[in-house]
Amino acid sequence: MNRDYRRWYSPSLxxxxxxxxxxxxxxxxxxxxxxxxxFYEYEDLGIVRALADKVxxxxxxxxxxxxxxxxxxxxxxxxxxxxxxxxxxxxxxxINEVLPLMATxxxxxxxxxxxxxxxxxxxxxxxxxxxxxxxKLAAFSGRYDLTIEVEHFSNLFSGYYDExxxxxxxxxxxxxxxxxxxxxLRQRDIVLTIGNEDPFLENNLHFSQLLSRKGIxxxxxxxxxxxxxxxxxxxxxAIYI
Numbered sequence: 001m002n003r004d005y006r007r008w009y010s011p012s013l014x015x016x017x018x019x020x021x022x023x024x025x026x027x028x029x030x031x032x033x034x035x036x037x038x039f040y041e042y043e044d045l046g047i048v049r050a051l052a053d054k055v056x057x058x059x060x061x062x063x064x065x066x067x068x069x070x071x072x073x074x075x076x077x078x079x080x081x082x083x084x085x086x087x088x089x090x091x092x093x094x095i096n097e098v099l100p101l102m103a104t105x106x107x108x109x110x111x112x113x114x115x116x117x118x119x120x121x122x123x124x125x126x127x128x129x130x131x132x133x134x135x136k137l138a139a140f141s142g143r144y145d146l147t148i149e150v151e152h153f154s155n156l157f158s159g160y161y162d163e164x165x166x167x168x169x170x171x172x173x174x175x176x177x178x179x180x181x182x183x184x185l186r187q188r189d190i191v192l193t194i195g196n197e198d199p200f201l202e203n204n205l206h207f208s209q210l211l212s213r214k215g216i217x218x219x220x221x222x223x224x225x226x227x228x229x230x231x232x233x234x235x236x237x238a239i240y241i
Contacts, residue, residue: 001056006101019098020104022048023061027135028102029241030094031064032115032122035074039066050234051241060241061106069118069137073146073156075138080116080160084168091126091168101134112136114241116233128170130131131184138240140193141228144207145171145198151199171207174214182214190218191240195227 004021015169018039029051042048042064055061057122072078082098102111107182111134115123121143127137146156147169166172186189190211194204201222221240223232 001050008097008220010097012089015026017093017097018066018161020064021061022064023055023058025058025106025108026054026060027108027110027112028106029060029062029112029138030098030102030123030126031062031159032094032113032119032126032153033064033067034115034117034119035067037067037119039064041067046234047230047237050238054241061104061108063098065094066118068093073118074132076158080157080168081162081164084162084164085156087122087168088164089127090122094126095133110133110135112138112241113139114140114237116140117142120144123168125168127188127190128174128185129168131181131188134188134190136189138191140233140240141200142192143203143234145169145203147172148203148240150203153199156209162196164200171203171210174210174216177214177233182216185214185216188216190216191221191222192218193221193227193236193240195223195225195232197224198228200228 002024002096003024007016007018010017020039031042048062051060068090072083075083085207113123113134121144124137124139124142124144127134149155191202194201204220211218
Protein backbone atom coordinates (compact mmCIF):
# COMPACT_ATOMS: atom_id res chain seq x y z
CA MET A 1 0.00 0.00 0.00
CA ASN A 2 1.30 3.43 -0.94
CA ARG A 3 2.05 5.55 2.18
CA ASP A 4 2.92 9.20 1.58
CA TYR A 5 3.89 11.63 4.38
CA ARG A 6 3.26 15.34 3.80
CA ARG A 7 4.09 18.40 5.87
CA TRP A 8 3.85 22.12 5.19
CA TYR A 9 3.41 25.48 6.91
CA SER A 10 -0.29 26.27 6.93
CA PRO A 11 -1.17 29.91 6.20
CA SER A 12 -4.64 29.24 7.63
CA LEU A 13 -3.28 28.05 10.99
CA UNK A 14 0.14 29.77 11.10
CA UNK A 15 1.87 26.54 12.07
CA UNK A 16 3.28 23.34 10.57
CA UNK A 17 0.70 20.66 9.78
CA UNK A 18 1.25 17.01 8.89
CA UNK A 19 -0.81 14.35 7.13
CA UNK A 20 -0.56 10.86 5.66
CA UNK A 21 -1.91 9.67 2.33
CA UNK A 22 -2.63 5.97 1.80
CA UNK A 23 -3.36 4.55 -1.63
CA UNK A 24 -3.07 5.71 -5.22
CA UNK A 25 -6.61 6.05 -6.61
CA UNK A 26 -10.33 5.82 -5.94
CA UNK A 27 -12.76 7.81 -3.84
CA UNK A 28 -10.90 10.19 -1.54
CA UNK A 29 -11.55 9.90 2.21
CA UNK A 30 -10.77 12.88 4.44
CA UNK A 31 -10.14 11.27 7.84
CA UNK A 32 -10.31 13.57 10.89
CA UNK A 33 -8.96 12.06 14.13
CA UNK A 34 -10.43 11.95 17.61
CA UNK A 35 -9.82 14.59 20.28
CA UNK A 36 -6.24 13.60 21.12
CA UNK A 37 -5.48 11.86 17.84
CA UNK A 38 -2.66 12.74 15.50
CA PHE A 39 -2.40 12.26 11.76
CA TYR A 40 -1.22 8.68 12.34
CA GLU A 41 -4.09 7.73 14.68
CA TYR A 42 -6.19 5.82 12.15
CA GLU A 43 -3.09 3.86 11.17
CA ASP A 44 -2.34 3.06 14.82
CA LEU A 45 -5.97 2.05 15.53
CA GLY A 46 -5.98 -0.42 12.65
CA ILE A 47 -8.63 1.43 10.65
CA VAL A 48 -6.28 1.91 7.71
CA ARG A 49 -5.60 -1.82 7.84
CA ALA A 50 -9.35 -2.51 7.90
CA LEU A 51 -9.63 -0.62 4.60
CA ALA A 52 -6.43 -2.07 3.08
CA ASP A 53 -8.15 -4.27 0.49
CA LYS A 54 -10.15 -1.34 -0.89
CA VAL A 55 -7.10 0.93 -0.82
CA UNK A 56 -4.84 -1.54 -2.59
CA UNK A 57 -7.55 -2.20 -5.18
CA UNK A 58 -7.68 1.51 -6.02
CA UNK A 59 -11.20 1.93 -4.66
CA UNK A 60 -10.24 4.31 -1.83
CA UNK A 61 -7.48 6.79 -1.09
CA UNK A 62 -7.16 7.93 2.52
CA UNK A 63 -6.05 11.37 3.69
CA UNK A 64 -5.35 11.30 7.43
CA UNK A 65 -4.99 14.82 8.83
CA UNK A 66 -3.79 16.07 12.19
CA UNK A 67 -6.12 17.20 14.97
CA UNK A 68 -6.25 20.73 16.33
CA UNK A 69 -8.65 20.02 19.19
CA UNK A 70 -6.10 20.87 21.88
CA UNK A 71 -5.85 24.35 20.36
CA UNK A 72 -9.59 24.80 19.87
CA UNK A 73 -12.37 22.98 21.74
CA UNK A 74 -10.14 21.61 24.49
CA UNK A 75 -7.90 24.63 25.09
CA UNK A 76 -9.60 25.84 28.26
CA UNK A 77 -7.10 28.69 28.58
CA UNK A 78 -8.74 30.31 25.55
CA UNK A 79 -12.03 32.19 25.73
CA UNK A 80 -14.80 30.11 24.11
CA UNK A 81 -15.04 32.67 21.31
CA UNK A 82 -11.37 32.02 20.56
CA UNK A 83 -11.94 28.25 20.69
CA UNK A 84 -14.55 28.33 17.94
CA UNK A 85 -12.49 30.77 15.88
CA UNK A 86 -9.53 28.40 16.09
CA UNK A 87 -11.79 25.60 14.92
CA UNK A 88 -12.94 27.81 12.03
CA UNK A 89 -9.27 28.28 11.07
CA UNK A 90 -8.88 24.48 11.09
CA UNK A 91 -11.86 24.24 8.76
CA UNK A 92 -10.24 26.81 6.47
CA UNK A 93 -7.07 24.68 6.44
CA UNK A 94 -9.09 21.63 5.36
CA ILE A 95 -11.09 23.48 2.69
CA ASN A 96 -8.36 25.73 1.28
CA GLU A 97 -5.27 23.56 1.69
CA VAL A 98 -6.08 19.86 2.14
CA LEU A 99 -8.94 19.54 -0.36
CA PRO A 100 -6.90 21.24 -3.13
CA LEU A 101 -4.03 18.83 -2.43
CA MET A 102 -6.46 15.93 -2.72
CA ALA A 103 -7.74 17.26 -6.05
CA THR A 104 -4.18 17.65 -7.35
CA UNK A 105 -3.14 14.12 -6.39
CA UNK A 106 -6.34 12.37 -7.43
CA UNK A 107 -8.98 13.54 -9.97
CA UNK A 108 -11.70 11.20 -8.65
CA UNK A 109 -14.92 13.18 -8.15
CA UNK A 110 -16.03 11.48 -4.91
CA UNK A 111 -14.82 12.90 -1.59
CA UNK A 112 -15.92 11.29 1.68
CA UNK A 113 -15.77 13.09 5.04
CA UNK A 114 -15.03 10.70 7.88
CA UNK A 115 -14.31 10.89 11.59
CA UNK A 116 -14.77 9.09 14.90
CA UNK A 117 -15.87 10.69 18.19
CA UNK A 118 -14.89 14.40 18.05
CA UNK A 119 -13.66 13.74 14.52
CA UNK A 120 -17.22 12.73 13.64
CA UNK A 121 -18.47 16.14 14.78
CA UNK A 122 -15.77 17.91 12.78
CA UNK A 123 -16.45 15.81 9.68
CA UNK A 124 -20.19 16.42 9.99
CA UNK A 125 -19.81 20.16 10.55
CA UNK A 126 -17.57 20.40 7.50
CA UNK A 127 -19.88 18.24 5.39
CA UNK A 128 -23.14 20.02 6.25
CA UNK A 129 -21.59 23.48 5.90
CA UNK A 130 -19.87 22.71 2.58
CA UNK A 131 -21.82 19.95 0.80
CA UNK A 132 -20.52 21.10 -2.58
CA UNK A 133 -17.13 19.54 -1.72
CA UNK A 134 -18.37 16.11 -0.62
CA UNK A 135 -20.40 13.16 -1.84
CA LYS A 136 -20.61 11.23 1.43
CA LEU A 137 -20.36 11.51 5.22
CA ALA A 138 -19.36 8.53 7.37
CA ALA A 139 -19.48 9.66 11.00
CA PHE A 140 -18.93 7.16 13.82
CA SER A 141 -19.79 7.69 17.52
CA GLY A 142 -20.22 11.44 17.21
CA ARG A 143 -21.66 14.12 19.47
CA TYR A 144 -23.06 16.63 17.00
CA ASP A 145 -23.87 19.36 19.51
CA LEU A 146 -20.87 20.34 21.63
CA THR A 147 -23.01 22.72 23.72
CA ILE A 148 -24.78 19.85 25.49
CA GLU A 149 -23.47 17.98 28.52
CA VAL A 150 -23.55 14.17 28.41
CA GLU A 151 -22.17 12.06 31.26
CA HIS A 152 -18.62 13.35 31.82
CA PHE A 153 -18.57 15.15 28.46
CA SER A 154 -18.99 18.85 29.26
CA ASN A 155 -20.23 21.83 27.26
CA LEU A 156 -17.07 22.63 25.31
CA PHE A 157 -17.91 26.33 25.22
CA SER A 158 -18.46 26.67 28.98
CA GLY A 159 -21.98 28.06 28.48
CA TYR A 160 -20.87 30.72 25.99
CA TYR A 161 -22.79 31.01 22.71
CA ASP A 162 -22.45 33.13 19.58
CA GLU A 163 -23.08 33.05 15.83
CA UNK A 164 -19.87 31.17 15.10
CA UNK A 165 -20.95 28.33 17.38
CA UNK A 166 -24.43 28.35 15.82
CA UNK A 167 -23.10 28.15 12.26
CA UNK A 168 -20.64 25.35 13.09
CA UNK A 169 -23.18 23.18 14.94
CA UNK A 170 -25.30 21.14 12.48
CA UNK A 171 -28.30 20.52 14.81
CA UNK A 172 -28.51 24.29 15.37
CA UNK A 173 -28.29 25.65 11.82
CA UNK A 174 -29.92 22.81 9.86
CA UNK A 175 -33.52 23.54 10.98
CA UNK A 176 -33.25 26.97 9.32
CA UNK A 177 -31.27 25.86 6.27
CA UNK A 178 -32.82 26.42 2.83
CA UNK A 179 -31.63 26.91 -0.72
CA UNK A 180 -28.80 25.26 -2.64
CA UNK A 181 -27.08 23.77 0.42
CA UNK A 182 -30.23 21.92 1.45
CA UNK A 183 -30.79 20.79 -2.14
CA UNK A 184 -27.28 19.33 -2.26
CA LEU A 185 -27.61 17.64 1.13
CA ARG A 186 -30.72 15.85 -0.09
CA GLN A 187 -28.56 14.30 -2.83
CA ARG A 188 -25.73 13.13 -0.58
CA ASP A 189 -24.94 9.81 1.10
CA ILE A 190 -24.99 10.19 4.90
CA VAL A 191 -24.08 7.39 7.33
CA LEU A 192 -24.14 7.82 11.11
CA THR A 193 -23.30 5.07 13.60
CA ILE A 194 -23.68 4.85 17.37
CA GLY A 195 -23.83 2.14 20.03
CA ASN A 196 -27.21 1.57 21.68
CA GLU A 197 -25.53 2.05 25.06
CA ASP A 198 -23.25 4.93 24.02
CA PRO A 199 -23.50 8.28 25.82
CA PHE A 200 -24.31 10.11 22.59
CA LEU A 201 -27.20 7.84 21.59
CA GLU A 202 -29.92 10.41 22.31
CA ASN A 203 -27.97 13.10 20.48
CA ASN A 204 -27.77 10.85 17.41
CA LEU A 205 -31.47 9.98 17.55
CA HIS A 206 -32.34 13.67 17.79
CA PHE A 207 -30.02 14.53 14.91
CA SER A 208 -31.57 11.76 12.79
CA GLN A 209 -35.05 13.12 13.46
CA LEU A 210 -33.91 16.61 12.49
CA LEU A 211 -32.48 15.32 9.20
CA SER A 212 -35.71 13.48 8.44
CA ARG A 213 -37.77 16.62 9.09
CA LYS A 214 -35.63 18.47 6.53
CA GLY A 215 -36.07 15.71 3.96
CA ILE A 216 -32.40 14.71 4.10
CA UNK A 217 -32.05 10.98 3.47
CA UNK A 218 -29.55 9.23 5.74
CA UNK A 219 -28.72 6.00 7.51
CA UNK A 220 -28.43 5.72 11.30
CA UNK A 221 -26.95 2.38 12.33
CA UNK A 222 -27.27 1.33 15.99
CA UNK A 223 -24.63 -1.09 17.22
CA UNK A 224 -24.98 -3.32 20.25
CA UNK A 225 -23.54 -2.07 23.55
CA UNK A 226 -20.97 0.70 23.77
CA UNK A 227 -19.40 1.07 20.37
CA UNK A 228 -17.27 4.12 21.19
CA UNK A 229 -14.01 2.22 20.72
CA UNK A 230 -11.45 1.29 18.12
CA UNK A 231 -12.58 -2.32 17.68
CA UNK A 232 -16.07 -1.23 16.66
CA UNK A 233 -14.73 1.57 14.46
CA UNK A 234 -12.58 -0.91 12.52
CA UNK A 235 -15.63 -3.03 11.76
CA UNK A 236 -17.72 0.03 10.92
CA UNK A 237 -15.06 1.33 8.53
CA ALA A 238 -14.99 -1.92 6.59
CA ILE A 239 -18.77 -1.77 6.16
CA TYR A 240 -19.61 1.93 5.73
CA ILE A 241 -16.59 3.55 4.01
